Amino acid sequence: MLSIEQVSVSSKNKKIVDSVSLSLHKGDWYALVGQSGSGKTLLSQAIGQMLPPNLQANGKILFHDIDLLTAPPKQMRTLRGQKISYIFQDYQGSFTPFRTIGQHFEEYQKVHGISDSKARKSNAFHALESVGLDTSLYRRYPFQLSGGQLQRVSIAMALLLSPDLIIADEITTALDSVSGHKILELLSLKQKETGFAILFITHDWRHVKRNANRLAVMKDGKIIESGEKDHILHDPKHEYTKQLIKAAPTLDAMQRMYRR
Ligand SMILES: Nc1ncnc2c1ncn2[C@@H]1O[C@H](COP(=O)(O)OP(=O)(O)OP(=O)(O)O)[C@@H](O)[C@H]1O
Numbered sequence: 337m338l339s340i341e342q343v344s345v346s347s348k349n350k351k352i353v354d355s356v357s358l359s360l361h362k363g364d365w366y367a368l369v370g371q372s373g374s375g376k377t378l379l380s381q382a383i384g385q386m387l388p389p390n391l392q393a394n395g396k397i398l399f400h401d402i403d404l405l406t407a408p409p410k411q412m413r414t415l416r417g418q419k420i421s422y423i424f425q426d427y428q429g430s431f432t433p434f435r436t437i438g439q440h441f442e443e444y445q446k447v448h449g450i451s452d453s454k455a456r457k458s459n460a461f462h463a464l465e466s467v468g469l470d471t472s473l474y475r476r477y478p479f480q481l482s483g484g485q486l487q488r489v490s491i492a493m494a495l496l497l498s499p500d501l502i503i504a505d506e507i508t509t510a511l512d513s514v515s516g517h518k519i520l521e522l523l524s525l526k527q528k529e530t531g532f533a534i535l536f537i538t539h540d541w542r543h544v545k546r547n548a549n550r551l552a553v554m555k556d557g558k559i560i561e562s563g564e565k566d567h568i569l570h571d572p573k574h575e576y577t578k579q580l581i582k583a584a585p586t587l588d589a590m591q592r593m594y595r596r
Pocket residue numbers: 347352370371372373374375376377378379388390391
């Protein structure tokens with residue numbers, strides 16, 4: 337479904353992401369892990385032509401045979417939301433404070449060509465319910481919702497048009513661990529229902545272990561190890577991967593806590 341081939345991201349004088357290749361298949365939960373500043377976010381932004389203007393991506397990113405790096409902006413605007421959706425860590429920044437949740441749903445659907453206002457409202461209500469939220473939230477303002485509720489609204493919106501690919505960048509970082517865990521359970525449930533693939537950027541090995549089926553480890557702009565999760569967790573080849581795994585000693589303790 338998504339094939340990233342030899343992709344680099346550079347500024348005027350520096351290559352930040354260096355010849356990265358990876359591919360996602362339908363239903364994959366693909367974790368992208370690695371040190372801070374290794375280029376995970378920039379790689380994910382390159383997929384949707386969302387890079388900051390001072391950065392340039394090279395290589396090929398094929399999504400159902402469309403090269404996303406060269407697709408015209410109009411086509412990208414349609415693809416984003418309908419086929420590829422982003423969910424961010426900074427969910428608060430995704431909402432305009434003086435507009436209700438309902439107005440956000442309205443705007444999102446209008447942009448994507450849903451012209452029937454009754455259908456838009458019913459879609460929004462259904463989307464809220466599908467992520468376990470009460471439809472009364474439709475009339476509320478973002479500041480009247482908790483962090484976990486707002487991130488649920490982001491997920492409802494991201495899934496509204498049934499995309500094939502979700503790009504989730506540190507989506508639980510700003511939440512407490514129980515809310516974060518619930519958000520990932522929700523995403524996993526939705527993935528089972530609809531079969532989207534997810535590129536899941538995280539620092540948290542607990543989430544990798546629980547949710548991912550495949551993963552890639554990035555360091556200094558390069559992928560140093562990738563493949564099946566079980567394989568890498570049990571037999572890491574690269575010293576840096578071994579260190580990352582070792583640095584998550586609370587893993588088993590946390591799992592015991594979740595099971596309780
Ligand atoms: N617009 C930009 N111009 C120049 N350098 C940038 C720009 N945006 C990010 N960088 C640099 O590129 C590197 C990679 O950033 P990126 O945000 O992709 O890292 P990351 O792996 O996602 O890190 P983290 O895990 O901390 O979010 C960092 O050193 C960052 O400072």
